[in-house]
Amino acid sequence: MKITCLLLDDDPLVLELLQAYATMTDILEVKAAFTDPLDAHRFLLEQQVQVLFSDVTMPHLSGIDLVRSLQQPPLVVLMTSYPQYAMEGFNLDVIDFLLKPISLDRFLKAVNKVSSILRANAREAVPAVDTSAGLGSFFIRTDAQFVRLHYREVLYIEALKDFTKINTSDGRTHLALVNLKNIEEQLPPGLFVRTHRSYLVNAAHIETVSNLEVKVGGHALPLGQTYRERVTERIVNRSLIRRQH
Numbered sequence: 001m002k003i004t005c006l007l008l009d010d011d012p013l014v015l016e017l018l019q020a021y022a023t024m025t026d027i028l029e030v031k032a033a034f035t036d037p038l039d040a041h042r043f044l045l046e047q048q049v050q051v052l053f054s055d056v057t058m059p060h061l062s063g064i065d066l067v068r069s070l071q072q073p074p075l076v077v078l079m080t081s082y083p084q085y086a087m088e089g090f091n092l093d094v095i096d097f098l099l100k101p102i103s104l105d106r107f108l109k110a111v112n113k114v115s116s117i118l119r120a121n122a123r124e125a126v127p128a129v130d131t132s133a134g135l136g137s138f139f140i141r142t143d144a145q146f147v148r149l150h151y152r153e154v155l156y157i158e159a160l161k162d163f164t165k166i167n168t169s170d171g172r173t174h175l176a177l178v179n180l181k182n183i184e185e186q187l188p189p190g191l192f193v194r195t196h197r198s199y200l201v202n203a204a205h206i207e208t209v210s211n212l213e214v215k216v217g218g219h220a221l222p223l224g225q226t227y228r229e230r231v232t233e234r235i236v237n238r239s240l241i242r243r244q245h
Contacts, residue, residue: 003114004048007033008040008063009055009079014100018053021107028111037061041069049074051095051114056080067094071211072232073225075117077110093197093224117226138187140166140176147174151191155217157183157200169205169217195231196224209236 005028009015015033022028031049034040037058044052052074054063063080067073076094083099095117096110137150149166158165159180166174176183184192184200193203195214199221208215209231213223223231 001027001118002029003027003050003111003118004029004031005051005053006031006040006043006049006074007053008035008037008058008066010035010037010058011055014055014079014102017102018107021102021104024104025108025111027115037063037066041066044070044073050118051075051077053077053079053110057082067225072229075114075226077114093226095226136188140174140178142175142177149174151188151202152204154192154202155205155219156202156221157192159198167217167219193227193231193234195227196222197226198222203235206235 005022007015007018007022007030009018012035015035019030019033022030028051031047032040032043034043037054038060040052040054041061052067054066054076056063056078057080061069063078067076077096077098078094079098079100079102081100095113098106098110137148139146139148141147149168153168153170155167155169157180158167160175162179164176164178164180164183166176168174180198180200184194187200191203192200195201201214201216201221205216206214207217209223211223211228213220214231215221
């Protein structure tokens with residue numbers, strides 16, 4: 001499977017190196033390469049790519065501001081010579097942050113991350129939310145006992161390092177002795193959807209969806225860039241009442 005990408009760096013030599021690296025991977029398909037972020041912005045408004053490799057510090061428009069300007073940005077890998085930008089980049093939920101000079105092995109590691117996320121997204125794609133799954137239940141192990149929870153009463157599940165906190169519609173919380181990745185793999189994928197690296201949400205309880213958050217049972221939860229397209233497609237687009245022409 002080819003991964004479509006856009007390369008952006010105001011240094012032509014860096015851009016040439018990135019194009020060479022992309023060719024070596026045999027998995028990246030470079031749709032466009034720009035030295036001007038405004039050209040990249042115009043391209044992304046009209047065409048889609050799966051991943052954007054972007055420099056941070058550029059004239060007119062920084063890579064971070066470019067990502068913020070897009071309503072539905074692709075997966076993003078940021079690149080810079082200044083490590084102080086890393087925290088701001090990760091706050092945007094970027095996939096990776098590459099420090100210059102960029103070695104081939106570090107570039108390949110970033111590509112592998114992108115590939116893993118895209119494969120996971122493809123596996124989780126389902127025709128629609130299976131509301132019948134809300135009638136089922138599951139057990140979790142807490143400190144002293146096993147507790148049964150019904151799918152329909154779970155609002156969202158929050159990651160707490162190696163544990164998860166399960167929030168239910170009656171205001172209770174349960175601390176489960178399992179991490180979020182494991183619990184996600186064992187719950188019905190048609191009923192629960194990942195909205196952020198730290199949140200797994202019961203799709204049937206989602207009240208509103210915006211670019212930056214989802215609201216569930218009155219709780220505003222972050223919507224990560226990595227998961228935004230999947231949430232919009234599964235939760236909104238497939239049940240959206242559209243204007244008739």
